[in-house]
Amino acid sequence: MTDAIPASPPLALVIFDCDGVLIDSEPISLATLTRGLNGIGLAIDLDAVRERFAGTSMTSIMERVAREDGVIAPDGFVERVKAETLDAFEAELTAMAGIAEALGLLHLPFCVASSSDPVRLRRSLGLTGLLPLFEDRVFSSAQVARGKPFPDLFLFAAERMGVAPERCLVIEDSVPGVQAARAAGMRVVGFTGGGHWGHDRTGRDLLAAGAATVFSAHAELGRILAAG
Template structure:
């Protein structure tokens, strides 16, 4: 049995909003697209409803919950516009490269983003060399977050027991997925989409053991387990 306070055997990072400050960009593109097809939501509502979930899940929810069938090619257009915006605006999260350089534990990335966007995000921000060969996307599993499939898949591929893993997440579905997988989880609220309230109350309520706002504290968070 793994001691809940022992250092993890594997750290699993989400990508968007944890490694790269992508959420303000991607949520803005998504909000504009949804507005254009008749779903009148502001970007904060879009964040609350969809952050941390895959485009497949978002399109399913728009159809079932809002009764709007996105036009053919809508998801592909949003993805293309998001990548175009990334080329001009995307940055790595402050302090993450330095933190990863000093990291001494096994780690990987497991993201709701599709493989093309995921690798492009890491490549544009200079983080790809840290994760190459240890990149896992929700496209590889049957169900995305908040289901545990992706995190269990990443742990299995990395040879780690779920209870020995620590997940770093910035979204409620991600925290829920980690907890459903039987993993410990810390919430990160350093991304631009958190605005002025970085307390992470919703992440704590979803099951995060603790919340932090700067990757300078990553070592301490990991040591706490």
């Protein structure tokens, strides 16, 4: 692991993924998704769901399940999983430790670009008290043609923020997210502070996908930015 971010023009924008980076939602949402997939006949455990689907949209997940597993979701399945996830969020969701303080110290513009649908995204940020920190700088994969690992969402966010891709730094916790950032021509670092990482915070798969480094506490964000 190295702390060096490849030399390039000065950073002008930090783009945060949401789930697993800003909010500790992945243990909740992945568990809900696993139960739902089991209920429609897909024999899969939580670890496999995390490995295959973390960081991707429900649309992409169900397309893969149909293509790779031959399981077609019944009508209303996606909406039911989304509703159950939001219900669980109401009771359990928390912001990632130290993120509000880290955002308050940022000397660069920042935004969020997430695979979550707009309703879940804004609700999640609202429940954790983070939404006022982002205001209208909240972008969802529902606003683009293709979700992660394609670059569309990050390029859309950069365009809306008026910043060239090469001057953006993306903070991601998933392999599709890292791949999307790299495909967009952006610098990217991996975050491994979420509860879904368990005891292994090395982020080997994020580094293998192209993250310049990984970090597991938002208190380190200043150091990460200084390296860029």
